[in-house]
Structures are given as structure tokens and as C-alpha cells.
Amino acid sequence: MSTPDGADGAPLRAGIVGCGLMGQKRAAAHGADVLIGCHDRQPDLAAALAQRYGARACASLEELLGLAPDVVVVATTHDQLAPLSCRALEAGAHVLLEKPAGIGVAEVDAVAAAAAAADRLVKVGFNHRFHPGIRRAVETARAGRFGEVMFMRARYGHGGRPGYESEWRADPARSGGGELTDQGMHLLDLTHWLLGELPLHSALLRTNFWDMPVEDNAALLLGQGGSHHRAPWAMLHVSWSEWKNMFSMEIYCRTGKLEVHGLHGSYGPQRLTIHAMKPALGPPDSETIEYPLEDPSWAAEWAHFRHAIRGADPGPLLGDLASARWAWTQVQAAYAGNGYPSP
Numbered sequence: 001m002s003t004p005d006g007a008d009g010a011p012l013r014a015g016i017v018g019c020g021l022m023g024q025k026r027a028a029a030h031g032a033d034v035l036i037g038c039h040d041r042q043p044d045l046a047a048a049l050a051q052r053y054g055a056r057a058c059a060s061l062e063e064l065l066g067l068a069p070d071v072v073v074v075a076t077t078h079d080q081l082a083p084l085s086c087r088a089l090e091a092g093a094h095v096l097l098e099k100p101a102g103i104g105v106a107e108v109d110a111v112a113a114a115a116a117a118a119d120r121l122v123k124v125g126f127n128h129r130f131h132p133g134i135r136r137a138v139e140t141a142r143a144g145r146f147g148e149v150m151f152m153r154a155r156y157g158h159g160g161r162p163g164y165e166s167e168w169r170a171d172p173a174r175s176g177g178g179e180l181t182d183q184g185m186h187l188l189d190l191t192h193w194l195l196g197e198l199p200l201h202s203a204l205l206r207t208n209f210w211d212m213p214v215e216d217n218a219a220l221l222l223g224q225g226g227s228h229h230r231a232p233w234a235m236l237h238v239s240w241s242e243w244k245n246m247f248s249m250e251i252y253c254r255t256g257k258l259e260v261h262g263l264h265g266s267y268g269p270q271r272l273t274i275h276a277m278k279p280a281l282g283p284p285d286s287e288t289i290e291y292p293l294e295d296p297s298w299a300a301e302w303a304h305f306r307h308a309i310r311g312a313d314p315g316p317l318l319g320d321l322a323s324a325r326w327a328w329t330q331v332q333a334a335y336a337g338n339g340y341p342s343p
Contacts, residue, residue, distance in 0.1 A: 009310045015064045015093070017084055018075035019045040022098055022125070026073045027053055029298035033306065037064040065091040071309060074098065075125075078181065079174045082107035085122065086114040094309050096302075098125040100185045101324035103176035104332060104343025108325045115321070123305045126189045126319025128263075130300035132291050133272035137251055137258040138194050146256030146276070151223075152194055152234040154249040156183040157242025158266075160210065164240070170212035172341045178214030180205065180331050184238040188327035189319055190249065191222060191234045197326050198222040198234060203334035209241040215340055216240035220330065256284070264295040 012033040016023045019040040027035055027049055035053040039061055040046040050057035058064040061084060064072070072088035074081055074097040082102030085095045095115070101108050101124045115122045128134055141149050157179075168174045175181060191198065201223050205215040216239065223233025245266045251258040257275040262268035270291040275284040301319075308317060328343075335342035 012070045012306055012309065013068070014071050014073060015039070015058075015067065015069035015088075016049065016073045016075065017061060017064065017088075018073075018077075018080075018098075019049040020075065022075035023073065024049060025298050026075060026096070026125075026302070029302045031299065031302065033302075036069055037067045039064045061087060065093070069093050071096060071305075077168050077174050078103050078176045082111050085111050089114040089118040089120050089122070092118065092120070094121045094123075094305075096123045096125060096305055099189070099319075099324065100124075100176065100181050100328065100331075101321060105325055105328045106343070108321055108328055112321045112325075121305070121308055121317070122321055123301075123308070123317050124189075124319050124321060124324045125301070126186065126323065127297040127301045128186045128190060129193060129318045130297040130304070131260075131263060131270060132296065133260045133262075133270040133289065134190065134249065136289075137249065137260050137272055138190065140274070141194060141251045141253055141258055145253075146258075147254030149194065149232050150252045150254060151232055152191060152249070152251050153236075154187045154190065154234070155237045155239075156187055156247050157237075157239035158183070158245045159243040160216075160240050165210045165212040170210065170214055172214055175214065176343050177331060177335060177340065178207075178212070178218075179216055179238045179240045180218040180220075180334060182238070182240075184218055184220070184236065184331065185324075185327050187236045187238060187249075188220075188330060189323050191236065192323045192326050193318070194251065195222075195232050195234060198232070199224060200330045200333045201225055201233070203337055205334060205338040205340055213341065215338075218334065220334060222330065264293055269293050 013036045015037040035055045037056045037058045038046040038050045039058040046057040071094040074084045085097045201221040204219045206217045210216045220236045224231045247263045249260045255277045259273040262270045273288045332342045
């Protein structure tokens, strides 16, 4: 996940708050850096993760912060992301917090203010930017190889599991919303990366299958209306009733198309197909790149953040609070316009 030992200075001393699946993924990606402490509301989860990496299982956040970590990973339910991140920043740590970086624009702004006051960096866990096929597709499109980007279409979904309607994600007080705040945040972040701050044109949200107060399907159309006939736009659909897990992102440029399918695991291997149009149009020249089954995104994202912390100047953070804030602006507008609870 990182460059060879010493290439970016001394190893970082990291702490993790939230030792469930996301916390475990983050711990596995720390490479040469050192996990020094773990904390979770369920002590057994903290103890298991601490034992695995030779860290201390901390009974409280204060105990963990007392270890003076360089960086704290916050991988909790959405309602705890912002307040715990602010406390870590106030203690002098840099922070990597999972998306959606809190519940609503106000909480994202609170984290940004705490980061500015502490003079510390904050990275939002938008690991999809670090999947190799996605990254190459976006960077190729942004480089202009195929001319201007006309529009983007993306779909992302899974099928939940028995009892999904009783889990914390179905409680808007803890999650902030349903599928749009879950997988939708990733697609919105990728849209922001590729096309910038497009306005929300329209949104349709539904609770088609699960008996819950949040949406299990959301379709968004982003882009300027009116007379902006040649302006870029995006169409996104996320679903908790996809049944067969899937990820698809297509970028349409003036002289080519970049098509990414799959992520890893149950979503299938990642595949990037580059379609180069001919001057006379017709069938394009197509090249397909298959990526290994392993998921390198977590390690690559951590390496990117550690470079920034160590002053290696990686350029703008890929997936930051500004992107999360823009995404929440669109999500809150979509909720308000469809009669769902909005932060």
C-alpha cells in the first residue's frame, strides 16, 4: 500500500475507531505504518483487531487519543463520523473518515472547520477513485484524449440481506438516508471528480422492496437545464434491489467511450474497455483491459493520504471534504424533493 520503508519518512502511528468491516479493511491496508490502538462500542471487535496487529484495545476514544496517533481512521455509523472526527482533529491527529463524512452539509462543514483550526488534513474514504480501471478511465477522459466529455452514465447496486430493513442503514437518524447515502455517494464523488459541481436537474427516489423509511432505489439526473444544450451531464442509478451485485460506469467523450464494469469479489472482476471512434464513425476500435481479482483500492488510497501527511505533495486529495459537501448538497435536494427525511 505504501512506498518502500523510509521513502515517505517514519511510519505513521495510526488509530482506528470502528472495528467492523470497514475498519478491518483499513487496518489491512496500512502497510509499513503501525496500528497502535483500536476502539469500538463492541469491545470484542476492538480486541480482535488489536490482537491481529499488535495494537492496544482501547476502552474509550480518549484512551486511544492519549496514545497520540498521527492519524485516526473513523469507520463508524454515519451519525458518529463527524463528531468523532472533530474530537480526533482537536487532539492533533490527521483523519481519514469513511464516506459520507457525516450526516448532511452542516456536519461536513463542522469537520472542515475543525480541520482548519487544528491545521490537520482530512481525507474522506472514497476508495472507488483508486480502483485501477476507474482511475484510468477518469484520468484518460480528463486528459482530453477523446475530446470533451459529453456525459456519464453509472449504475451501482446490491441486493441486501434478510433483515436489512432492521439494520442501522435503514434508520435515517443513524444513516442520514438509504441507498443514495450508501453507494450513491461513491457515484456522486466520481461524478464530481470527472465533471465538477454539476447541479441536480431531477431525482426520483423509491422504496420498492424493503419495508423501511429510507429509499432503496434512487435515480439522479445532474446537469444544467435551460439553454445549456451542449453542457455535460450525468445519469446515476443506485439500488438495494439489484439482486446480482453490479457496478458500471460509462464515460462518453466526443471521439470515444470509456466503459468500466465490475469492482472485485461478488461484483465481478474489473474490466475497462476503451472504444476509439473512427473519423467515419461506425464500429469503434476497442481495447479491453482486465484487472486482477484483488482489490488494490484500500491500499492505494492509504498511500495517497500518507504521502499528503508526510508532505510529499500528491496534489489535491482525491476524495476530500469538498467533494463530500457537494455530494450531500445533491442528496439533500433529492430527499427534499421526494418526501424523504433530509438532514
